[in-house]
Amino acid sequence: xxxxxxxxxxxxxxxxxxxxxxxxxxxxxxxxxxxxxxxxxxxxxxxxxxxxxxxxxxxxxxxxxxxxxxxxxxxxxxxxxxxxxxxxxxxxxxxxxxxxxxxxxxxxxxxxxxxxxxxxxxxxxxxxxxxxxxxxxxxxxxxxxxxxxxxxxxxxxxxxxxxxxxxxxxxxxxxxxxxxxxxxxxxxxxxxxxxx
Amino acid sequence: xxxxxxxxxxxxxxxxxxxxxxxxxxxxxxxxxxxxxxxxxxxxxxxxxxxxxxxxxxxxxxxxxxxxxxxxxxxxxxxxxxxxxxxxxxxxxxxxxxxxxxxxxxxxxxxxxxxxxxxxxxxxxxxxxxxxxxxxxxxxxxxxxxxxxxxxxxxxxxxxxxxxxxxxxxxxxxxxxxxxxxxxxxxxxxxxxxxx
DNA sequence: ACACGTTGTTGGCAGTTCGCCAATAGCGGT
DNA sequence: ACCGCTATTGGCGAACTGCCAACAACGTGT
Numbered sequence: 001x002x003x004x005x006x007x008x009x010x011x012x013x014x015x016x017x018x019x020x021x022x023x024x025x026x027x028x029x030x031x032x033x034x035x036x037x038x039x040x041x042x043x044x045x046x047x048x049x050x051x052x053x054x055x056x057x058x059x060x061x062x063x064x065x066x067x068x069x070x071x072x073x074x075x076x077x078x079x080x081x082x083x084x085x086x087x088x089x090x091x092x093x094x095x096x097x098x099x100x101x102x103x104x105x106x107x108x109x110x111x112x113x114x115x116x117x118x119x120x121x122x123x124x125x126x127x128x129x130x131x132x133x134x135x136x137x138x139x140x141x142x143x144x145x146x147x148x149x150x151x152x153x154x155x156x157x158x159x160x161x162x163x164x165x166x167x168x169x170x171x172x173x174x175x176x177x178x179x180x181x182x183x184x185x186x187x188x189x190x191x192x193x194x195x196x
Numbered sequence: 197x198x199x200x201x202x203x204x205x206x207x208x209x210x211x212x213x214x215x216x217x218x219x220x221x222x223x224x225x226x227x228x229x230x231x232x233x234x235x236x237x238x239x240x241x242x243x244x245x246x247x248x249x250x251x252x253x254x255x256x257x258x259x260x261x262x263x264x265x266x267x268x269x270x271x272x273x274x275x276x277x278x279x280x281x282x283x284x285x286x287x288x289x290x291x292x293x294x295x296x297x298x299x300x301x302x303x304x305x306x307x308x309x310x311x312x313x314x315x316x317x318x319x320x321x322x323x324x325x326x327x328x329x330x331x332x333x334x335x336x337x338x339x340x341x342x343x344x345x346x347x348x349x350x351x352x353x354x355x356x357x358x359x360x361x362x363x364x365x366x367x368x369x370x371x372x373x374x375x376x377x378x379x380x381x382x383x384x385x386x387x388x389x390x391x392x
Numbered sequence: 393a394c395a396c397g398t399t400g401t402t403g404g405c406a407g408t409t410c411g412c413c414a415a416t417a418g419c420g421g422t
Numbered sequence: 423a424c425c426g427c428t429a430t431t432g433g434c435g436a437a438c439t440g441c442c443a444a445c446a447a448c449g450t451g452t
Contacts, residue, residue, distance in 0.1 A: 003429075022304050024220055027409060038431050043411065045429095108218050144361035145370060148352035155347025156340065165340030173389050174341060177382045178374075186373045193369050199400075223438065234402050239440065241400095 007045055010035045015056040019101035023053060054111060060098050061118045066091055068128050077130055078180055084129045085175050088153070089168060096161050103154065122150050130183055135191075145187055149179060203241055206231045211252040215297035219249060250307060256294050257314045262287055264324050273326055274376055280325045281371050284349070285364060292357050318346050326379055331387075341383055345375060 001009075013035040017026045028049050032039040046052035066087035069080045092099055102115065123146045127136050136142040153175055159166045166174070197205075209231040213222045224245050228235040242248035262283035265276050288295055319342045323332050332338040349371055355362045362370070 001429085006429085028411095029409075039410090040412085040432070041430055047411090049410070140361045141366060144355040144359070144366075145352065147355055147361075148348050148370065151351025151354075152344050152348040155350075156344035158347075159340040159343055163340070165336045165343075170337060170340075170386050170389070173386050174344065174382060177385055178378070181377050181382070182374070186370060186377070189373055190366050190369050193366070197400090202400085224440095225438075235439090236403070236441085237401060243440095245439070 006037070010037065010042065010045060010052075011056050011059050014052055015060050015098075018053060018056060019097055028052075050108075054114065057102060057111060058114050061102055061114065063091065063095065063098075065121060065125055068125070077183065078176070080129050081179050082172075082176050084125070085172055085179070089157070089172060092157055092161070093168070100158070100161065103158075119147065119150050122153075123147055126150075126179070130179075132183070139191060141190065142187060145182070145190065149182060152178060202233070206233065206238065206241060206248075207252050207255050210248055211256050211294075214249060214252060215293055224248075246304075250310065253307060254310055257310065259287065259291060259294075261317060261321055264321070273379065274372070276325050277375050278368075278372050280321070281368055281375070285353070285368060288353055288357070289364070296354070296357065315343065315346050318349075319343055322346075322375070326375075328379070335387060337386065338383060341378070341386065345378055348374060 010031070014031050017031055017034060028042055029039050031052070032042055042049070042052060046055055066084060069083040072079075102118075120143075123143055126146050126149070127133055127143075132142060136146075156166060156171050156174055160168055160171045206227070210222075210227050213227060213230060224238050225235050227248070228238055238245070238248060242251055262280060265279040268275075316339075319339055322342050322345070323329055323339075328338060332342075352362060352367050352370055356364055356367045
């Protein structure tokens with residue numbers, strides 16, 4: 001079989017197993033059996049079980065990002081935020097299990113780095129949507145606070161998808177309002193506060 | 197040695213190791229050696245390695261909660277929030293490694309439940325501080341949104357302690373302002389929105 | 393005082409898992 | 423046709439975990 005296809009096939013099967021059970025409870029033998037190959041081949045392709053895991057997570061985390069809304073004359077920041085939040089929730093609803101499973105890092109520093117990169121991409125996306133590029137470049141605190149917002153988004157989304165204490169609509173209203181307030185009031189306040 | 201002391205000693209040593217390296221990279225043999233006992237004794241006390249891990253996390257997560265600020269006449273919600281946030285940050289700064297390490301659940305459902313309980317306790321604390329008890333009991337969404345805020349707090353705190361993109365003062369101003377806005381504007385908005 | 397059950401403690405055995413390597417087979421280039 | 427390269431397999435050795443038998447210390451009933 002074509003090595004590239006085989007690689008993708010193994011990654012897909014591995015991720016299927018990894019997202020239902022934690023890392024330690026899935027054996028390489030099981031992955032190999034599920035993929036219909038010998039166990040030694042996993043080593044041949046990915047070196048070690050850990051690297052296979054990292055590769056699988058990285059693969060599944062490279063989902064196409066939500067498109068940045070077009071700039072429409074007359075549309076304020078709130079409209080763009082609303083549209084972007086909706087895209088994010090849609091993407092989330094479609095890949096529930098993937099996202100929920102990927103959020104647990106298990107303290108592995110390298111894995112943490114991979115997930116962290118995905119979160120930074122989310123921050124990049126927000127910065128672009130709301131047009132904060134210039135400020136963000138000179139003030140790293142802005143990225144820090146937006147990273148905080150991504151924590152808010154993850155937690156409320158989990159409340160929606162896992163615990164059901166919030167509806168999708170509520171999450172939408174909540175996040176949209178929170179982000180707008182953040183941009184218009186809180187971030188300027190914190191940045192100005194440093195002048196004291 | 198007194199069984200209770202021995203138990204605590206093993207838990208302390210185990211947690212020391214678990215917080216510097218992920219679960220899979222710490223062997224029971226190593227823990228036993230560090231604690232100065234035989235490996236079989238770990239099984240005698242905790243049954244399995246996993247249970248030992250859970251016990252260690254639960255032990256270290258049972259830190260004394262931040263005291264609820266006294267009610268002072270003339271002090272508004274903002275004052276109480278400010279005081280509470282400060283207590284939380286203080287606690288966090290003192291037990292950095294413990295908290296940062298405990299936040300990684302590794303997809304283990306039982307462990308996830310333990311950490312989740314700690315987060316719910318934080319929500320309880322906030323509810324008590326801002327006096328939202330009555331509303332929260334009839335509207336579970338309130339707990340959901342406050343759980344979102346705890347995600348915000350965790351993420352910004354990590355930005356402060358780990359990445360250093362925020363200072364402690366900035367985190368304080370940010371969280372205080374965000375929580376006040378949440379209580380006064382955003383939560384009422386979401387609750388009212390459901391009436392549509 | 394002596395036998396005995398209980399509990400802390402140890403070492404070792406068996407099963408499983410993982411990383412590595414030698415061996416085989418297919419396939420393209422010269 | 424020969425040769426090298428890569429995919430693929432099976433197996434070996436090391437490490438780790440769970441379990442159990444054995445030993446020691448200590449309290450208790452007779």
